[in-house]
Amino acid sequence: MRSLKNTPHVVIIGAGFAGLYAARALAKSGARVTLVDRRNHHTFQPLLYQVATAALSPGEIAYPIRHIFKNSPNVSVLLGRATAFDLEGNRVQLDGDWLAYDYLIVAAGATHAYFGHPEWALYAPGLKSVEDATEIRRRMLLAFEIAERHARFTQAPEAVNFVVVGGGPTGVELAGAVAEIAQVVLASDFRSIDPRSTRVTLIEAGPRILPSFSEDLSASATGQLKKLGVEVMTGTAVTDIDKDHVHVGERNIPASVVLWAAGVAASPLGQLLGVPLDRAGRVHVGSDLSIPGYPHVFVLGDMASVLQENGKPVPGVAPAAMQMGQFAAATIAGDVRGESRKVFHYNNKGNLATIGRSSAVADVKGVKLKGHAAWFTWLFVHVLFLVGFRNRITVVWDWFWAYVSFQRGARLITGISRSIIPPTTAVIQSTHQASQQEQCGVGAGISIQPARKN
Numbered sequence: 001m002r003s004l005k006n007t008p009h010v011v012i013i014g015a016g017f018a019g020l021y022a023a024r025a026l027a028k029s030g031a032r033v034t035l036v037d038r039r040n041h042h043t044f045q046p047l048l049y050q051v052a053t054a055a056l057s058p059g060e061i062a063y064p065i066r067h068i069f070k071n072s073p074n075v076s077v078l079l080g081r082a083t084a085f086d087l088e089g090n091r092v093q094l095d096g097d098w099l100a101y102d103y104l105i106v107a108a109g110a111t112h113a114y115f116g117h118p119e120w121a122l123y124a125p126g127l128k129s130v131e132d133a134t135e136i137r138r139r140m141l142l143a144f145e146i147a148e149r150h151a152r153f154t155q156a157p158e159a160v161n162f163v164v165v166g167g168g169p170t171g172v173e174l175a176g177a178v179a180e181i182a183q184v185v186l187a188s189d190f191r192s193i194d195p196r197s198t199r200v201t202l203i204e205a206g207p208r209i210l211p212s213f214s215e216d217l218s219a220s221a222t223g224q225l226k227k228l229g230v231e232v233m234t235g236t237a238v239t240d241i242d243k244d245h246v247h248v249g250e251r252n253i254p255a256s257v258v259l260w261a262a263g264v265a266a267s268p269l270g271q272l273l274g275v276p277l278d279r280a281g282r283v284h285v286g287s288d289l290s291i292p293g294y295p296h297v298f299v300l301g302d303m304a305s306v307l308q309e310n311g312k313p314v315p316g317v318a319p320a321a322m323q324m325g326q327f328a329a330a331t332i333a334g335d336v337r338g339e340s341r342k343v344f345h346y347n348n349k350g351n352l353a354t355i356g357r358s359s360a361v362a363d364v365k366g367v368k369l370k371g372h373a374a375w376f377t378w379l380f381v382h383v384l385f386l387v388g389f390r391n392r393i394t395v396v397w398d399w400f401w402a403y404v405s406f407q408r409g410a411r412l413i414t415g416i417s418r419s420i421i422p423p424t425t426a427v428i429q430s431t432h433q434a435s436q437q438e439q440c441g442v443g444a445g446i447s448i449q450p451a452r453k454n
């Protein structure tokens, strides 16, 4: 992009894929950019499940935003939360402070949706942030520790049961990785339980898993999961979730750990803009990705509702968000040069989902791949787009080591106060009781009491 003659102030809310790629493109143009995020790091969400399943550490998939722009003096980074918009006054509120803009880019991503059952979040965490990933890792590893201790004191080993709700790419990745951990990684680490007896169930309400893939790739993924010992239940809607069961109609599936990968909704920031939204809470944007009536305000990525030429919505995936970010930056530069606005075209580069060690499915521009070929494609693409050279090196090394050693290096149970195993006879108690006992020096506490969502 050529340098801008006038230098508009562009405020970007969200340093995810859309915000980051917009800021990078604008940094080169010379525009004044203020990039705001409620976290100090950019998260590479496609690899979150690897943190959740102990293959990678959080620092390998998250990168400090400030550091990304350390050589871009025209980009300033602010840690803060957008809390209100004044579209008529061209300003956005950050935790009470008002920040003026010439252009505003809103790219705050998506959040979990529990289909009108927010109470399920307590028992079935979703995966969107590093905090979610470490919480899932804690629950997963703790479930095996609890089973081991229970078996040791009662001589009655019980299987650990994992239930993953949602058969999209994230659910498939989680189910495959959990099964692999139980079957391979932990197989010989315990003395009183056999982790290979772990049950992993993947529940999908629709007729097949991976609905965004072709039917044959979806069938291949089902086969690859079954090979890993995952029970795949399709056409099955979850009706309730409590602390140790998932209910599907009359059937109750025992669950030591439940993972939610079933629904997403756009960031609630869309509602604050006061403009029309679609059913998933995404903002209807024009073909130039701006809000109708507000040409200086763009909504991008998972928050944007925009159609492709084939009439289908642009999907909520990382490449779409990146392309939108680059497009909005080019549009702003074009405005400054007095050019007319162009129409956003989504370039669909393909679909990828990994299932486990050497298993994946991929559809790259109509070329369908399964097994090893798909898995190597998946590895290559994810390393290519990971932010930070050091991260790429360490991730490749960790994957190589995991591949040859069958090990996962990040098997840490963190959050110690919530990780104390109760006596075998104890019932689950409230966090308050547990913390009181800890203060009194009593060793009993809470096991997998769900963490509060942030």
Ligand SMILES: Cc1cc2nc3c(=O)[nH]c(=O)nc-3n(C[C@H](O)[C@H](O)[C@H](O)COP(=O)(O)OP(=O)(O)OC[C@H]3O[C@@H](n4cnc5c(N)ncnc54)[C@H](O)[C@@H]3O)c2cc1C
Residues within 6 Å of the ligand: 013, 014, 015, 016, 017, 018, 019, 036, 037, 038, 039, 041, 042, 043, 045, 046, 047, 048, 049, 080, 081, 082, 083, 107, 108, 109, 110, 127, 128, 169, 170, 267, 269, 300, 301, 302, 303, 316, 317, 318, 319, 321, 352
């Ligand atoms: C577990 C998981 C796996 C995925 N796997 C894949 C995959 O394999 N391939 C693929 O293409 N896509 C994948 N996706 C989807 C992809 O990650 C998203 O489509 C993409 O991240 C959307 O980019 P975005 O910029 O719109 O939002 P995000 O990347 O979510 O970024 C939003 C940013 O906004 C910030 N923010 C939110 N609210 C506020 C606020 N009020 N104030 C300030 N900042 C705020 C957040 O902290 C965040 O940094 C996956 C998503 C998840 C959750």
